[in-house]
Amino acid sequence: MKVTIFGGTGRTGKPLIERALQQGMDVTVFARPSTPFANPRVRVVRGDLLDRDSLTEAIRGADAVLSALGPTKFRHPKDQPITRATDAMISVMKQEGIRRFICISTGTARDPHDGFDWKIHLPARLIKVMMPAVYRDIVGLAAAVRASQLEWTMVRVAFLNDRPATTALNVGVYGRTRHTIAISREDVAQFMLDQISSREFIRKTPGISAK
Numbered sequence: 001m002k003v004t005i006f007g008g009t010g011r012t013g014k015p016l017i018e019r020a021l022q023q024g025m026d027v028t029v030f031a032r033p034s035t036p037f038a039n040p041r042v043r044v045v046r047g048d049l050l051d052r053d054s055l056t057e058a059i060r061g062a063d064a065v066l067s068a069l070g071p072t073k074f075r076h077p078k079d080q081p082i083t084r085a086t087d088a089m090i091s092v093m094k095q096e097g098i099r100r101f102i103c104i105s106t107g108t109a110r111d112p113h114d115g116f117d118w119k120i121h122l123p124a125r126l127i128k129v130m131m132p133a134v135y136r137d138i139v140g141l142a143a144a145v146r147a148s149q150l151e152w153t154m155v156r157v158a159f160l161n162d163r164p165a166t167t168a169l170n171v172g173v174y175g176r177t178r179h180t181i182a183i184s185r186e187d188v189a190q191f192m193l194d195q196i197s198s199r200e201f202i203r204k205t206p207g208i209s210a211k
């Protein structure tokens with residue numbers, strides 16, 4: 001199984017890579033030129049997230065593309081870098097005939113099937129008001145993925161932590177599933193990898209949280 005991982009340089013990217021390797025996967029990590037990253041057990045492709053040649057080099061031959069890219073800083077650029085990068089990745093996946101795409105999203109990007117959950121609604125409102133650039137990029141990313149013809153899954157999370165994996169998760173759309181607000185990055189990574197061989201959440205946006 002060959003996987004290409006975006007966002008592998010981040011804190012969720014780390015367990016994503018480690019768990020993929022433990023499961024015997026052949027891993028390519030796309031990293032921006034100035035981001036420190038080294039791992040002799042993976043193939044690393046460096047480039048700008050909008051550079052088609054670099055993206056093609058990273059994505060060609062993959063069975064699935066996983067992305068943990070996302071805005072996490074208060075001062076996020078206004079020009080929607082994650083949305084534009086995701087658009088570019090989707091375009092190259094289409095060019096290469098690769099269909100399975102699994103990425104991280106949040107409750108801020110609502111699903112039409114969501115009900116109301118104040119634990120999700122309140123942070124989403126705060127992000128919209130206090131971090132408009134982050135908000136636009138979260139919503140833009142989700143719109144780009146939905147508009148694609150890919151077999152996508154958006155794994156939605158609230159607050160991430162670095163606790164050990166529990167594997168006892170709440171899974172389902174917000175407002176219709178009993179959720180807590182936190183989940184470990186280890187659990188997110190494993191859930192994403194589990195989706196590669198599952199069709200349960202194709203074109204769905206499951207929220208996941210720790211029990």
Ligand SMILES: NC(=O)c1ccc[n+]([C@@H]2O[C@H](COP(=O)([O-])OP(=O)(O)OC[C@H]3O[C@@H](n4cnc5c(N)ncnc54)[C@H](OP(=O)(O)O)[C@@H]3O)[C@@H](O)[C@H]2O)c1
Binds near residue numbers: 010032159160
């Ligand atoms: N932290 C939370 O509590 C939380 C809550 C809800 C959702 N999420 C989402 O969960 C995912 C993982 O979170 P994390 O805490 O593990 O993230 P993280 O450690 O901050 O890593 C974020 C990743 O996104 C990339 N990235 C961030 N800003 C970028 C930009 N402007 N242009 C290009 N790439 C950029 C980073 O690339 P570089 O290393 O090259 O900078 C890195 O690979 C993200 O999608 C985040 O939005 C996180």
